[in-house]
Amino acid sequence: MSYVTQVLEQLKQTYRNEPEFLQAAEEILPSLEPVLAAHPEYQKAALLERFVEPERVVSFAVPWMDDKGEYHVNRGWRVQFNSAIGPYKGGLRFHPSVNLSILKFLGLEQILKNSLTSLPIGGGKGGSDFDPKGKSDGEIMRFCQSFMTCLYRSIGADVDVPAGDIGVGGREIGYLYGQYKRLTGTVTPGVITGKGISYGGSLGRTEATGYGLLFFVDEMMRDNGKSLDGMRAVISGSGNVAIYAAEKAQELGVKVVAMSDSNGYIVDEDGVDLSVVKEIKLARRARIKEYLQSVPSARYFEGCKGIWTVPCDLALPCATQNELDLSSAFALIAHGVVAIGEGANMPCTLDAQKAFVEHGVLFAPAKAANAGGVATSALEMAQNSARLSWSKEQVFGQLQSIMRSIYRNALAAARRYGLGDNLIDGANIAGFERVAEAMYALGL
Ligand code: NDP
Numbered sequence: 001m002s003y004v005t006q007v008l009e010q011l012k013q014t015y016r017n018e019p020e021f022l023q024a025a026e027e028i029l030p031s032l033e034p035v036l037a038a039h040p041e042y043q044k045a046a047l048l049e050r051f052v053e054p055e056r057v058v059s060f061a062v063p064w065m066d067d068k069g070e071y072h073v074n075r076g077w078r079v080q081f082n083s084a085i086g087p088y089k090g091g092l093r094f095h096p097s098v099n100l101s102i103l104k105f106l107g108l109e110q111i112l113k114n115s116l117t118s119l120p121i122g123g124g125k126g127g128s129d130f131d132p133k134g135k136s137d138g139e140i141m142r143f144c145q146s147f148m149t150c151l152y153r154s155i156g157a158d159v160d161v162p163a164g165d166i167g168v169g170g171r172e173i174g175y176l177y178g179q180y181k182r183l184t185g186t187v188t189p190g191v192i193t194g195k196g197i198s199y200g201g202s203l204g205r206t207e208a209t210g211y212g213l214l215f216f217v218d219e220m221m222r223d224n225g226k227s228l229d230g231m232r233a234v235i236s237g238s239g240n241v242a243i244y245a246a247e248k249a250q251e252l253g254v255k256v257v258a259m260s261d262s263n264g265y266i267v268d269e270d271g272v273d274l275s276v277v278k279e280i281k282l283a284r285r286a287r288i289k290e291y292l293q294s295v296p297s298a299r300y301f302e303g304c305k306g307i308w309t310v311p312c313d314l315a316l317p318c319a320t321q322n323e324l325d326l327s328s329a330f331a332l333i334a335h336g337v338v339a340i341g342e343g344a345n346m347p348c349t350l351d352a353q354k355a356f357v358e359h360g361v362l363f364a365p366a367k368a369a370n371a372g373g374v375a376t377s378a379l380e381m382a383q384n385s386a387r388l389s390w391s392k393e394q395v396f397g398q399l400q401s402i403m404r405s406i407y408r409n410a411l412a413a414a415r416r417y418g419l420g421d422n423l424i425d426g427a428n429i430a431g432f433e434r435v436a437e438a439m440y441a442l443g444l
């Protein structure tokens, strides 16, 4: 049994109750076989065993009071996974499904994603099983304040730098940072990213994940002699990532015909009017179904999965993990899909990924394709350290060049190990090589 298989089998024993974490490990570890074969010293240093185990996990109770004066308690965590190349870095997710398995899968992915950016950021993730849906502004503020009261001792600009993820956007980051500032009596904007521009945020961070995804996909298309211009796209989700992916796609000449939320999806054959989606989802925090009130010619369907039966050239899953399974993959392939760009983290199941690759569909894997958000977070940290702020043009210029390098580095890593143009393996390898080198150099 190879070293990689031994570690993976052990992991499956130890964490059999953590399916999402094991799924991420099963995607990543086998890709690393050739790297570990080329570096026998890594096995001696128990490098892989150390890589799959978080350096530290903080877990806490988050008590808060609703508007009626009733008390509630949610669970909160921060997984500080790997700090070999920089302070732990990664988002916070507030969603009722959040548990340690999900945060560990996200944290493991984040280590490699952050490494791929070439910037000095380690991997971490956190969040709570709190459900922000239907909560008032005051309830959200009190919850965020309580969450930060539990977390602030464990983070710091040179220690661990959270940001947003599902259910955590600009409003929540403001409340979280405000409480950190109050508790520590310091002005340390570099402790969290995704901040508002008036108090230390970076221009372009809001758009960065979605724009970065399109920069990556555009690079992949060009490299394969194809163009986005004139393509038809289906984009799942209608949150931060989905909306700005749609915006950049439209700028590049793509017609976005469908988008969704956790209740259902809309199809607009004339091309989705993003200003309507933004008004519904960002301004009013309402349901995407209401799109039909502004655009009566569009159609609405209940349920999330059906969106993948809408014919398209380009599919961008930008909602959540495992939202695109094997049957959805076959539906997309049957309709002649040309490319998949993963905006969400691990949106395609392992068998769906495999089906796309086997059918020659161009596949941009999440940890490479959605790295633009965290890359721009690192640019926000750099601006905070320098006490400067850069223009939008500077930020987007850097973002575009980072996304292109990620594409080239992932492709080069795959080719170096004789894996053809497989970006899934290439991204895993390119991300891992840097972390492994640092972990080895730093010793036990
Ligand atoms: P948001 O909270 O802004 O939006 C999430 C969107 O996905 C919403 O439309 C939501 O619908 C939908 N959604 C959430 N959970 C489910 C579910 N279980 N089933 C169906 N739909 C669901 O989050 P983001 O846009 O920030 O994040 C989306 C994905 O992108 C996540 O996988 C996240 O980890 C990943 N990501 C985010 C980055 C960032 O910078 N924000 C960076 C890199 C990756 P509804 O409105 O009904 O809740």
Ligand code: 2IT
Binding pocket: 089, 090, 091, 092, 113, 161, 162, 163, 164, 165, 193, 345, 370, 371, 373, 374, 375, 377
């Ligand atoms: O999954 C992700 O990369 C994010 N949610 C962004 C993390 C960050 O620190 O900006």
